[in-house]
Amino acid sequence: GAVVSQHPSWVICKSGTSVKIECRSLDFQATTMFWYRQFPKQSLMLMATSNEGSKATYEQGVEKDKFLINHASLTLSTLTVTSAHPEDSSFYICSATSRSDNFYEQYFGPGTRLTVT
Amino acid sequence: KNEVEQSPQNLTAQEGEFITINCSYSVGISALHWLQQHPGGGIVSLFMLSSGKKKHGRLIATINIQEKHSSLHITASHPRDSAVYICAVNGIQGAQKLVFGQGTRLTINP
Numbered sequence: 001g002a003v004v005s006q007h008p009s010w011v012i013c014k015s016g017t018s019v020k021i022e023c024r025s026l027d028f029q030a031t032t033m034f035w036y037r038q039f040p041k042q043s044l045m046l047m048a049t050s051n052e053g054s055k056a057t058y059e060q061g062v063e064k065d066k067f068l069i070n071h072a073s074l075t076l077s078t079l080t081v082t083s084a085h086p087e088d089s090s091f092y093i094c095s096a097t098s099r100s101d102n103f104y105e106q107y108f109g110p111g112t113r114l115t116v117t
Numbered sequence: 118k119n120e121v122e123q124s125p126q127n128l129t130a131q132e133g134e135f136i137t138i139n140c141s142y143s144v145g146i147s148a149l150h151w152l153q154q155h156p157g158g159g160i161v162s163l164f165m166l167s168s169g170k171k172k173h174g175r176l177i178a179t180i181n182i183q184e185k186h187s188s189l190h191i192t193a194s195h196p197r198d199s200a201v202y203i204c205a206v207n208g209i210q211g212a213q214k215l216v217f218g219q220g221t222r223l224t225i226n227p
Contacts, residue, residue, distance in 0.1 A: 034214070034215075038158075044160075046215075049214065091158050093158075093160060095160075104207060106213075108160035108162065109159075110159040111159055111160070
């Protein structure tokens with residue numbers, strides 16, 4: 001099946017610094033990628049929808065200047081957490097869609113655990 | 118009320134038991150997904166359904182479009198099945214976005 005990778009798998013950074021997370025579709029081209037955040041024992045929360053070559057669409061309440069998303073190619077989207085604060089510590093997951101007949105299969109990355117100290 | 122509701126929220130069973138997790142939704146959908154998330158965090162897509170029933174190994178997923186209900190069954194459960202199982206739906210509009218249920222935490226004891 002299709003594979004989505006994320007890098008890094010975990011990162012610890014100091015408050016005020018920026019962190020970039022990469023999401024790659026390894027064996028298919030994904031026109032759309034999604035970025036989610038998940039706090040402990042909670043469900044995934046959609047942060048933004050990323051389309052190749054266009055600006056990301058952010059969900060209500062998600063600061064687009066803080067969470068910068070770039071979708072430069074059909075296989076790569078990046079999420080940059082700028083001026084990170086301890087409350088940004090979370091598990092960040094991306095997914096990529098692949099169209100199959102009339103449906104969209106979603107493939108999830110393994111996630112990136114961010115800890116801001 | 119959430120658009121996607123799962124039950125139960127937590128389920129503990131003994132190895133070998135037949136497991137059923139339910140999902141009800143209140144919106145029109147184009148597809149329903151069952152996902153598995155292990156303690157390490159990674160998410161695996163188990164099934165995508167638009168009608169009927171699918172089977173993969175010991176896992177069976179069914180959907181009843183008229184009743185807006187889906188079930189995930191695990192036969193001959195095993196401790197390695199312990200995970201959070203998440204039901205998610207693609208709406209008809211904005212079909213690529215997923216709306217998630219709150220998840221069911223399954224623990225299978227040996």
